[in-house]
Amino acid sequence: xxxxxxxPEVLEVSALGRAYGPVDDGVIARTGPLAGTSKCxxxxxxxxxxxxxxxVAAGEALGVIxxxxxxxxxxxxxxxxxxxxxxxxxxxxxxxGSFATITEMSPAEVRGLRVHDLAIVHQNPADGLDLxxxxxxxxxxxxxxxxxxxxxxxxxxxxxxxxxxxxPLERMDDPVGAxxxxxxxxxxxxxxxxxxxSVVLLDEPTTGLDASVAAGVLDLIRSLLEEFSIAxxxxxxxxxxxxxxxxxxxxxxxxxxxxHGLTDQLLEDPIHPYSQRLVGAARS
Amino acid sequence: MSLIESLLExxxxxxxxxxxxxxxxxxxxxxxxAVPGYQVxxxxxxxxxxxxxxxxxxxxxxxxxxxxxxxxxxDQGDDEGVNAVNLRRLITRxxxxxxxxxxxxxxxxxxxxxxxxGGLEVGQILVLQxxxxxxxxxxxxxxxxxxxxxxxxxxxRMWVSLYEDRxxxxxxxxxxxxPCMVGGRYVISTTPIPRWDVPLLHRSPFxxxxxxxxxxxxxxxxxxxxxxxxxxxxxxxxVEENRGAVCRRCGSDRSFLVATPSxxxxxxxxxxxxxxxxxxxxxxxxx
Numbered sequence: 001x002x003x004x005x006x007x008p009e010v011l012e013v014s015a016l017g018r019a020y021g022p023v024d025d026g027v028i029a030r031t032g033p034l035a036g037t038s039k040c041x042x043x044x045x046x047x048x049x050x051x052x053x054x055x056v057a058a059g060e061a062l063g064v065i066x067x068x069x070x071x072x073x074x075x076x077x078x079x080x081x082x083x084x085x086x087x088x089x090x091x092x093x094x095x096x097g098s099f100a101t102i103t104e105m106s107p108a109e110v111r112g113l114r115v116h117d118l119a120i121v122h123q124n125p126a127d128g129l130d131l132x133x134x135x136x137x138x139x140x141x142x143x144x145x146x147x148x149x150x151x152x153x154x155x156x157x158x159x160x161x162x163x164x165x166x167x168p169l170e171r172m173d174d175p176v177g178a179x180x181x182x183x184x185x186x187x188x189x190x191x192x193x194x195x196x197x198s199v200v201l202l203d204e205p206t207t208g209l210d211a212s213v214a215a216g217v218l219d220l221i222r223s224l225l226e227e228f229s230i231a232x233x234x235x236x237x238x239x240x241x242x243x244x245x246x247x248x249x250x251x252x253x254x255x256x257x258x259x260h261g262l263t264d265q266l267l268e269d270p271i272h273p274y275s276q277r278l279v280g281a282a283r284s
Numbered sequence: 285m286s287l288i289e290s291l292l293e294x295x296x297x298x299x300x301x302x303x304x305x306x307x308x309x310x311x312x313x314x315x316x317x318a319v320p321g322y323q324v325x326x327x328x329x330x331x332x333x334x335x336x337x338x339x340x341x342x343x344x345x346x347x348x349x350x351x352x353x354x355x356x357x358x359d360q361g362d363d364e365g366v367n368a369v370n371l372r373r374l375i376t377r378x379x380x381x382x383x384x385x386x387x388x389x390x391x392x393x394x395x396x397x398x399x400x401x402g403g404l405e406v407g408q409i410l411v412l413q414x415x416x417x418x419x420x421x422x423x424x425x426x427x428x429x430x431x432x433x434x435x436x437x438x439x440x441r442m443w444v445s446l447y448e449d450r451x452x453x454x455x456x457x458x459x460x461x462x463p464c465m466v467g468g469r470y471v472i473s474t475t476p477i478p479r480w481d482v483p484l485l486h487r488s489p490f491x492x493x494x495x496x497x498x499x500x501x502x503x504x505x506x507x508x509x510x511x512x513x514x515x516x517x518x519x520x521x522x523v524e525e526n527r528g529a530v531c532r533r534c535g536s537d538r539s540f541l542v543a544t545p546s547x548x549x550x551x552x553x554x555x556x557x558x559x560x561x562x563x564x565x566x567x568x569x570x571x
Contacts, residue, residue, distance in 0.1 A: 108436050130444075137448045144443035151450060151516035173451050 008093065009055040010231035011079070011199050016052040016088035018074050021045030023086065031254065033274060038071065038255040047255045048074040052088070054250055054260065058198070061225055061232040063242035063249030063263060065278065071255040072235045076203055078103070079233065080120055081110035092117060095198050115145045119192035123204035125184035128191065131177035135162060135187045138176055142194040161190035166220060182213035189221065193228065200225070202234045206241055218244045239282035243267060251275045300378045301346045305329050309347035309502070313493060316504035321466030322434075323417050328500040338371055338396060339497030341413030345394050348409065351380030356390035361398040361540070361557035368396075385560045397460075399481040401539050401561040404490040406507065412477070414496035417503060419463045419473035439471050439514070446514060456519065465512045466505055479513075480523045480540040486511040529554040534565040 021027075027040045031047045039046045049071035056062045064072045077083040079090050081102045090102040094117045102110060102118075114120070119142075122128040129138050139158040140148075148154050162172055165186040171179070176187055185205065192200055205221060206214035222245055225232050234245050242249050243263060250260040251272065259272040270276045301309075305327070312326035331339040349355060357372040359365030363385040371394065376383045384390050387403035394411040404410060423441040424430050433439065442463055449456050461475035462482055472494070474482050485492060485505055492505040505511060513521040530537045532544065532553045539561065541554040556562035 111436070111438070133444065133448050134451060136451060137444050140447045141440055141444045144447070145438070145440035149443075149517050151447065151519050153518075154447065154516075 008057065010058050010093045011056040011233065012089075012091045013052060013054050013075070013079065014089050014091070016075060016078055016090065017050040017086050018048045018071075018078060018083060019045055019050070019086040020048065023047070032256045033253045033258050033272075036254065038069070049078070049085075049252075049255045050087075052250075052252075052257055054257075056199070056231040056233060058231050059226065059229040060248070061234055061246040063246035064233060064235045064252060065237065065239065065242050065249055066252035067237060067278075070252040072252050073203070074255075075252070076201055076233070076235050079199075080118065080201060081105065081107075081113065092199055095196060115142055116195050117197050118199045118201070119195075119197040120201045121185070121188050121192050121203065121205050123207050125176070125181070125188050128188045129176050129184065131184075132175055134173050135167060135176055135179070135190075136172045138187060139191050139194050142191060146195045157194070158190075161193055162187070164193070164224065165190040166216075180213075181209050182217055185209065185217050186220065189217075189224065193224065196228065198231060200230050200232045202232060202245075204236050204238075204241075205234070207236070207238065221245060239267065239279065251278065300332060300374070301329060301343065305343075306347045309343055312502045313344065313347065313504065316493065316502045317491070317506050319470075320506055320509050321470030321472045321503060323472075323501040323503045325500055326502050328497045331497065332374060333371070335498040336415065338367065338394075338413040340495030340499075340502070341394050341396070341411050341497075342371060342375070342495075343497060344411045344493050344495035344502060345375055345392055346378065348411075349375065349379040349381050349392060353379065353381040353391045354384050354389050355379075355381045356384050356387060356393045356560075357395070358393070358398060358400070358558075358560075359396045360542070361400075361561075362559045364559065386564075387560065395477075397476045397478070398540065398557055399477055399484045401556070401558045403561075404488070406489045408490045410490055410492045412492060412494045414473075414475050414494045414501075415498070416461070416475055417473060417494065417496040417499050417501040419461070419471050434470060437469060442471060442514060446516070450516075450519065455522075456515070459524070463514045465510075465514060467509050468512075470503075471514065472503055472505075474511075478524055478540060479521075482511070482513055482521075483523070526554060531556045531562060533568075534562045536562070536565060 021044055023045060027043055027045045030040045030042060031038050052075050054062060064075060066072045078085045085103055092100050092102060094100055100113055136158040139161055140154050143154050143157060159169055162169060167183055167186045176184055206217050236242055246263045249263045249266060250257045253274045259275045267279055270279045309326055312324045315324045331342050333339050355375055357368045359368035372383050387400045392409045392411060396413045420430055420433060420442060423445050446456055460478055461473040462479050463471050464474050466472050487508050489507055491507055494503045515521040526541055529541050531541060532555050536556055540557045542557045544553045544555045546552055
């Protein structure tokens, strides 16, 4: 890792792996980019992700890129605590400075962490929002979970967050189901930022939005990540999203990291053949 | 005896519940008292009334009552409601207990929809017939998720529903079944009583036992337990109010009033919902 980096890491993923089936050295050798598959032909074990390591500092965004089935969603779900990894650890520095090892926490502890320190912006707004309730109500959810009990303060905080994410305040009391796709994503961002998390995971945040709306949302995400000094992990198959949001990125194929480096460099001069193919496809 | 003859054998009125059922329900009640507000599952039996007609309250009462008890049964505060009369008759016949309409005389008060206006003291038991025990039913339907939310005291979605109610309607519109935090731990539904009665449960001298026959749950509020209605710090909890309304019989303006058939000149007339309390105030002897 980068020794010059003085910022303490906020999120550290270390030798993370998720296997479906028994794992031994043979299985590891028979899977991965060289083998051209993530499923072991001999034992049937699937290594959805294996030996994935990276760290993200405050105010930094790291991209995870790869085609479908490359394991990027598995990595994301392990960080979020939704999937228990078979190997490795995920450690997060809370806003109070203490450390939490997500991979060792109980489901209840993970939920507590997700309220205070770790927010997720889903590709599909319906996964992150309740479309039947108002924009304000969706933001009230993490606030009340964190112990907010004052109606006026909740309204004020929700209004402030919606202003920051450029949602018109007059729509605050409308059900989110009545919103456009772009505006739903903005409400999701407002909700994610409600309790000042130290880490935000963005899962294909603009897939499904049309190009002009996506550009606006990306602009917004970038300025918010800088302003709130959040450590972000952006998962995407789209190089333009990774290019716009992240400083560093890792490329995944068949469950393994095949290349990592500075986003600009990687896009200019990809070394691994798979990265070259991905960049080539995006540039053509 | 042939099969036909055995079926024609008149049913024994005095055996509503067997000893095994009584023991099982008493165990559930003890658990409910030990963990205030927690909904204890129990094996709801067939009763001589249909589920949804007070079978939960009836089973709790039958598990507790003995021939030396005095029982009062009210429906909407009224001792003479059809449901109240029939349940009272059933309970006294099966248990040998004495019936009363006076709160102060009763050892057990079984009720649907009301807490008596006053007079319940230390040592008395209030048994409530509950149609829907789950306070979170409106915000979550998955039973496993409901169990998790109670287990982790994760009530944020209830708060969101109160937030939404106030945003959409300007006030919190929930009337019966107002969600309350019991002993600072479990949220219960105070069904089926109106908001008016909720403050009567807070640190009450008496024991309240809620029986839901259809949903097969029993929960309880032991004496001197905190019962705090869920409300935002800056939005005070309010009870129903009919400004200016007084009871046409006893003149009370500080009891829970219900509309009575209106006089011909179109003026609303009101009467106390708790009839025996009203009778006592207006000097009328209970029938």
